[in-house]
Amino acid sequence: MFALTQKTARQREIVEVVFRNGWDYMRGLLTGGKSDEPRLPSPTVLKKVLIELGPVYVKLGQLLSTRPDLLPGRYVEALTDLQARVPPVAWSQIENLIQQELGKPIETVFASIEPQAIAAGSIGQVHYATLVNGQPVALKVQRPGIDVVVAQDVALIRNLAELVSLTDVGKDFDIVALADEFIIAIKAELDFTLEAQYTDQLRRNLSASRWFDPQQLSIPQVYWDITTPKLLTLEWLEGKPILEAQLPAIREDKDQDTQRREITTLLFRSFFQQIYIDGFFHADPHPGNIFCLNDGRLALLDCGMVGRLDPRTQQILTEMLLAVVDLDAKRCSQLTLELAESNQPVVLERLTNDYDRMLRKYFNLSLSQINFSEVFYEILQVSRDNRIRLPSNLGLYAKTLANLEGVARGFDPQINLLDQIKPLMVDLFRRQLLGESPVETLLRTAIDLKSLSLRSPRQVEWLLDRVASETLKWNISIRQIDSLSHTLDDSANRLSFSILVGSLIMGAAIISANASTNQLSILSDILFAAASLLGIWLIISILRSGRLK
Template identity: 30%
Template sequence: MPFNRINRNLRSLKRYRQVLGILIKYGFGHIVEQLNIDYYLQLGKRIVSLGTASRELERLTQAARFRLALEELGPTFIKLGQLLSSRSDIVQLDVLEELQKLQDHLPAVPADQIMAQIHRELGYPVEELFQFFDDKPLATASIAQVHRGTLKTGEQIVCKIRRPGIEPVIETDIDIMMGLAYLIEKHLPGGDLYDPIGLVKEFRRTIHRELDFSREGRTTDRFSANFQEDETIHIPKVFWDYTGQTVLTLEYISGIKISEQEKLKAAGLDPKVIAKNGADNFLKQVFIHGLFHADPHPGNLHVLPGNVICIFDFGMVGRLDDDLKLHLTELLLCVLRRDVDRLIRQLIYSGEVHDESNLKNLKRDLNEFIDDYYDILLQDLKIGKLLIHFVDILTEYHIKFPSNLMLLSRALFVMEGIGKQLDPDFNMVEQLKPFAEQIIKERYSPHNITKETTQILQSYQALGKSLPKDIKEFINRVNHNKFKIDLEHRGIERLANDLDKSTNRISFSMVIAALIIGSSLIMQIDKGPMLFGFPILGLLGYSVAGFLGFGLAIAILRSGRM
């Protein structure tokens, strides 16, 4: 998407200045300069004045400054940071750890605005819908806030309401992100390797889904249906008569946060049973249902009497189809069996290994990676840590994997950590083995083999039908000189812009030199109006040349290019 097609109304331009100003404030001015923002916006003046971060900020790490910048930029950028915190394939470990500290809290929206939002969405005033509605929010976040209430039927509920006016703010910010992603891919060295435009598109899809609370309600119902026969897990009920795109009403559940071990023990609950139930439930989500909770932090997991786990907040979920589940299982088995050759074949099949010269180095690093874990006792092996280490290697070789696998590695890491806190003897490998064995068993069953063989034959049949037509069309295009190849030279716009700037500066310098020479010649004659014994035209020429020269020097110094 060309940058100059982005909406440039007054609000957007003001927001551009704000975004770039905050990036520069936190020490990222050099990146803003590399992106050449001024040229693309064509405003005829600088968007912001480049400077450096304050001394207080300079003491912080770059990762910490990046997190603080996202927090100051507001809800949309905070959500982007949360998405990046699950993408260890494109984000360095120190940045990843900082992004996980992002504070997703804003001041509460006044109660009258919240009530007006409910009235607009549900068609009735709050007094007619609820027996009781608490004006004070139970929790506040960047996109929504939560209030407690009681229905006319006496049922206790929590109501999640989207912040009024948040949607146009998010749309403007996504436009800005898309423009910046376009420039990053064009101008930053290696920027295209991380597919910034694709990342922003993924983020746009994710946040649009998160803004629709009715979608989250349907997801909640789907989890409830998946576990309706399981007595070890509870999913809050959705009250659909009180739910819409901007309002989600759920059953109120009072439980103990899964990380509060002392309270769990005081309530007569068994941490070891809870750890086992939590792991089983999560692995069922992944390997049986193919739909898993992607943000299982302790705040979203509460424990009810009977060691039952209640799961909240289904705004962020991951999905695995049958092929992806099988692929994940194969990767884990390859690591556990020390089969590096098969592991690389799996990577070539599902990843993007293009550079043959790197295969030897990749094989070496994978051998060292497996050796690091091979001597660890099975009960001490941490699957979550293993997956994250594995993803780090893939990142180094620019092997891209589906984002859902990245979400899964982070979620599995969190769940394994919770299990270890509850039970020091907890072993995720033992929990995982039955699921992996079942998937492998199903994969190589006669029914599946027959099904896959049929699909392959059908694909070849379709290819056989279309191939003669495609070859004929190709030959016709070549014969009629209609065969075209489009080539794109990345970075040519930046080169043209730099040449344009250099040419303008040279022309400007020649004008200044001409003024100085002309003024010097006028100074040699005694004709015309005089001032302090000197010709006024000569003094005026010197003044103009000095003013222009000073301006040119300032422009060169501000660009940082001498």
Template identity: 60%
Template sequence: MFSRIVQTSSRQGEIVEVVLRNGWDYMRRLLTGGKVDEPKLPPPAVLRNILVELGPVYVKLGQLLSTRPDLLPAEYIDTLSALQAEVPPVDWLEVEIVIRQQLHQSLEETFASVNYRPVAAGSIAQTHRATLKDGRDVALKVQRPGLEIVIEQDIALIRLIARLVSQTDFGQYYDIVSIAEEFTQALRAELDFTQEAHNTDLLRRNLQASRWIEPNRLTVPEINWDLTTEKLLVMEWLDGVPLLAANFANPAFDGNADREREEISTLLLKAFFQQICLDGFFHADPHPGNLFYLRDGRIALFDCGMVGRLDPRTQQILLELILSIVNLDAKRCTQLVLQLAPPAHPVNRIKLETEFDQLLRRYYSLNISQVNFSKLVYEVLQIARSNKIRIPGNLGLCAKAIANLEGIARTLDPNFNIPNKIRPMMTEVFQRQIVGEAPLAALLRTVLDVKNLSLQSPRQVEMLLDRVTSETLQWNLSVRELEPVRRALDTSANRLSFSVVVGSLIIGAAIISANTQSSQVYWVSDVLFAAASFLGLWLIWGIIRSGQLK
């Protein structure tokens, strides 16, 4: 196995060398074809070093794993959450080739000027500032040259390792092959900048239509679709500084920086609460580097390469789960977790509720301002993980977004508290779910339904009574999973009957053989023995083929 992986490509040989050099014993045994037990991760610091040495793709893998508290313990989540690729910028001459290949016109005909020095460099792309011919300033996000080849080689190895791990109980339970496919799809989606552009546009429209956020306070850059391609993203240039490095001198707050920080923290909470609980589409990576404080006092949100989506059912359950956590309600929390992720195997509900109760009791005596809400959410997901409940991946993205948001908000405003801020918004959301967006229309629709029901009910009751009195009422019951049980009972009964027949033939042949001296009758016992042997072998072969020998 080891030689097959190494011979696949020089890149994969390099990956194996890094893994072995850092002393990951489990992976060494796995790759060399040795006997392996359940998967064992190296210590968090060692795993971080391996991912950094392996380069941008594996750094991105670590960042995605940091959003899966259902897979990894808390210490790994903390270590991987701060993982960033230390990637030097690509030389301008190489970047220029990529830009020219993506443009319909020449570089000189498209831009009045381009800053050759990048303003940011990441694992997937680097960003340059430029000015269009019409005078508008734009940001050019350019994919790193040659990245596709490296990524495809890395994806091939990740899939191979996932198939190997899938042979263990751990790999089968967590469906490691599907998780690997999920990662490869997310990675390929980040390589397509048109997808990021669509995400940016959708987020911008959702925030502009918000009832909680003033349009002049939070913004997302506009996309220049005429110039955007799969490897080149051209968007509005927004001039500002990273949010946590800002001086906060917005004239609207009369120089009161503390008040402005508090307002910004609340603004960000409202924005992400709307994205997660109302829109079902949210920015999944709001770390400090993606939030900027603009010169005009607005807050800008960048980099929509990693986003999450929630269906309406998950949104509803998640909203109630957040409320149960805020209210420290262990019983309701247990019910909602089981609704959110129906377990593939039986779960000890009493044990799960007890663990949630023990967790939430630790917060009963704390002042609400002392509660680290994101840590509490992570701990809830960790308990679900320890009880073998497979939480949907997008819920991990939610937890990661909340953790990043709370970290930024507490840095800006040490007194910031999510539960206190979130209750009024949750009340409004529940009210909207009850009465809808148009209360009058909902009321009229309900009245019409009641009218139709009142007109139809007498006739339906009359039909029911008529069938009862005439003894023509029939009940059609359909019990789920009953058919497989019936087939299994039929099979067992048939095999038992077959066995009785075979036994009877053997006993009859033995009786004839023992009690007859005539050779004219003796052949009957031979025929019976032959028939019993044939039928017995046939029965055994059928049992072996069915896989139910044990």
């Protein structure tokens, strides 16, 4: 338990931050209070608490910002740009760590390293460096001792998750599983070789495309021989964040509007390929991670956060987009249940009505006026209201679309998203229908049809034979059939007892009316007594079952 008297120094620090910011619900948990329904503070207070608690909790907030299926939109928006207020680590400590990771003198690998960090985050910081061959690189170094802080804080977070799991909300949204997901994610961030692998995979996936010119898109190259779990060395790409780039200086042969349109088209097409074709996408496309390079190319940086979609989910999401365009609430409900992680009890009529209310406001809008990322956030809200738990990768999908759409509109306010999406969707539907190789798909379908045609007569003959010989058996499984059987048995037993009681009373009455001896009178009294006892027992059993009505 989190009783205040049992706190370590770190736990006392957490309590002080919570007390100082007035989060009453968490204060109750930390001091051993009752774990009733979770009550979040305002988005501003929550953001402030997480920043004050330090790097691990900032990462927790960043993870929560990717889960619009769990949190309302105002919380997601507040946590999106959450950054830890951490100063860069002193160069002397960074130098020692680099030396340890390299296992040899720094000067044998790097001609120079800029001591002043150009960027500092909660897990690591980035320095500009030059290799001995003169190649400029970006050197990402892990903050010394951060692994110890992470190990301590994630244990506390899991304990808190176990307390919240005692509530109905904690059970519905499996808070412990969410905590475990966060623990896995932050431990993965401590291994820079994973980010290197993600970067390499995105680089390979985007090196070929029929939707855009791969030469116009750049993913930094990984220098594997100078990369370790605590040291990541990447190609240095010279440029500026997309919203700060001076486009006329990049391409003087084209006007600014034309350049912006081409870059936005490239951005959209590259992400549509990642999401709907590759199923492996950069999940953090905020303006600071998308650069316009000095040579006119577009670059995607910081590939540490990625999302994955399997082919089935890709197809369902594509159909969901069509259902939204058609304003088909019933189809949206069916697709939501197909996406759900497990068979959860859902009132389909209520779910459909919620979708109908959501889609009604789009009746008089053209497709070009619909904000698709906002629509998907609303889909997650409908799922949350109906206590439907969706896979966590859908949160990343929604967040990626929202970031992408926000960057595109900020860079080119005149952009028409429908014009960007329409040609891609037509090609995407064709691909989902025919596959990458239409001839191969056609041959596979022909083989399946041939196999079906050969098996069908034999199976029909077998079925008719079994029916004619009366040996056909059906195995049918009906939900709650056992409870129905018990209920019928109980009803039959009570009916039998009622008939027995009535028979005893009638028999006693007949004997009593014609009794001519003391023995017959005694027998009549015995029958009346037995009938009364059985009747009282029957009434008591009905009352105890709670099913009198």
